[in-house]
Amino acid sequence: MKNRYAPDDLMRMRNHIDIAYLIADVLALPWKRSEGYFRFLCPDCAEFNTATNAKTNLARCFRCERNFNPIDMVMVVKHCSFLDAADFLSQIM
Numbered sequence: 001m002k003n004r005y006a007p008d009d010l011m012r013m014r015n016h017i018d019i020a021y022l023i024a025d026v027l028a029l030p031w032k033r034s035e036g037y038f039r040f041l042c043p044d045c046a047e048f049n050t051a052t053n054a055k056t057n058l059a060r061c062f063r064c065e066r067n068f069n070p071i072d073m074v075m076v077v078k079h080c081s082f083l084d085a086a087d088f089l090s091q092i093m
């Protein structure tokens with residue numbers, strides 16, 4: 001486990017780990033496709049009022065009014081720290 005990550009490493013985790021892939025295949029959250037959007041069960045409020053944006057690589061919950069990048073998503077789903085989330089993501093990159 002590292003004590004810190006270089007900004008470049010963190011940027012790669014945020015931008016190059018596809019958020020939909022992370023949600024569906026790695027974290028195995030429930031998801032569905034509707035109206036052309038990939039929607040996932042929000043790990044905070046457990047609603048499907050969500051979408052992902054492939055351009056920004058962010059997942060958004062419209063109910064929580066919150067955006068999740070891949071690091072945020074791992075922290076919320078696994079209830080872990082920022083560094084634990086970075087360790088987890090560095091292993092799947």
Ligand SMILES: [Zn+2]
Binds near residue numbers: 064
């Ligand atoms: Zn939510």
